[in-house]
Amino acid sequence: MADLSIDFCGIKSPNPFWLASAPPTDKAYNVVRAFDAGWGGVVWKTLGEDPPAVNVSSRYSAHYGKNREVIGFNNIELITDRSLEINLREITAVKQAWPDRAMIVSLMLPCEEAPWAAILPLVEATGADGIELNFGCPHGMPERGMGAAVGQVPDYVRMVTAWCKKHTRLPVIVKLTPNITDVRAPARAALAGGADAVSLINTINSITHLDLDNMVAFPAVGNASTHGGYCGAAVKPIALNMVAEIARDPATAGLPISGIGGIGNWRDAAEFIALGAGSVQVCTAAMLHGFRIVEEMKDGLARWMDGKGYANIAAFSRKAVPNTTDWKYLDMNFQTIAHIDQDKCIACGKCFVACEDTSHQAIGRSVLENGARRYEVLRDACVGCNLCEITCPVDTCITMVPQETGKPTMNWTQDPRNPHAETRPLLTVVGAAAAVETA
Structure with a gap:
């Protein structure tokens, strides 16, 4: 023990x-x-x-x-x-x-x-x-x-x-x-x-x-x-x-x-x-x-x-x-997409309502031949915000699945979309509380 x-x-x-x-x-x-x-x-x-x-x-x-x-x-x-x-x-x-x-x-x-x-x-x-x-x-x-x-x-x-x-x-x-x-x-x-x-x-x-x-x-x-x-x-x-x-x-x-x-x-x-x-x-x-x-x-x-x-x-x-850091050092290229386990889904629609009304309209709703409702994630619209996972009343019915983007790790200090991005190359220390400049 x-x-x-x-x-x-x-x-x-x-x-x-x-x-x-x-x-x-x-x-x-x-x-x-x-x-x-x-x-x-x-x-x-x-x-x-x-x-x-x-x-x-x-x-x-x-x-x-x-x-x-x-x-x-x-x-x-x-x-x-x-x-x-x-x-x-x-x-x-x-x-x-x-x-x-x-x-x-x-x-x-x-x-x-x-x-x-x-x-x-x-x-x-x-x-x-x-x-x-x-x-x-x-x-x-x-x-x-x-x-x-x-x-x-x-x-x-x-x-x-x-x-x-x-x-x-x-x-x-x-x-x-x-x-x-x-x-x-x-x-x-x-x-x-x-x-x-x-x-x-x-x-x-x-x-x-x-x-x-x-x-x-x-x-x-x-x-x-x-x-x-x-x-x-x-x-x-x-x-x-x-x-x-x-x-x-x-x-x-x-x-x-x-x-x-x-x-x-x-x-x-x-x-x-x-x-x-x-x-x-x-x-x-x-x-x-x-x-x-x-x-x-x-x-x-x-x-x-x-x-x-x-x-x-x-x-x-x-x-x-060491894994708790400032927002600016998070990986901007990391991406997750929601996945709904249809075997666990009770078709309550809470995820659809939350996403449709207040998020990114990334969950589709359809009606099957037997009249049952079905909800599926629209992958191209999903930004991985987690709202659907949070609102779902069934544990592990909705999970966030990491995606392979093919892009290197890049934090906000390095992001070209940042008007104040560093001009010199930076090395992101994985799991560290800060990014360290290379010589």
């Missing part, structure tokens, strides 16, 4: 699955249940100065799919509303009882060195394995000059990170906000401040839906609401992109990353790891389905790794990073 254990910037864990800093890690009772279920580590819910934060009611809302499936989850909850003393005491006890599990403590304090200098020795005394700096919370705390208010300013990220490295020997993980134009800037700042790793993404500013009778958004607090932090399956594509951006940025290429955002099964975790994550953090899926989901996550990941011949996490970590 594959070895799932990891060493993340010096923090050892029996598997890469950690619970993120959130309600599931708010107290010892929850964390012990999580460790009993098999989680490899936790990031304890964010601690701050006393007196503790005060939360409102209600706190959560959701964006639903069919059959009330929760696609996205929104919250306006703040950091811990329990005293610092109680949290530190419980962290100490849990770490002593579970020495093999990763215990990271999330922290959020004002942008002044003194509070950080005061709290860090207290956290270190608990036996915790590391700290995570919460520079991402998008609601409530930014209004007080913390959370995303720090994470959106690279100079603040660097400054506070440097303070923490000065006042603790523990590994420092900087949690980044996605509510920013370019996530690479704060990642570079964290590294410049001495960060041992970054974690991302924190939640995204959001309003999920409204009560149209009372004209107030959810979650409603009396007759008003506010934007909250969006998480869950819906944010996974955004999180994967931001993780990849940091992993392939030459300035931060070697920086360890803890991936967060919409992870709900082993496949999600494998994708994050392949794009640069060394550990993965889960919150929403655990809140919706309970701690036992980690059993399937571990088993599924191990079985997939065995099938692929990956002996450990490091064997496929960052393996997809």
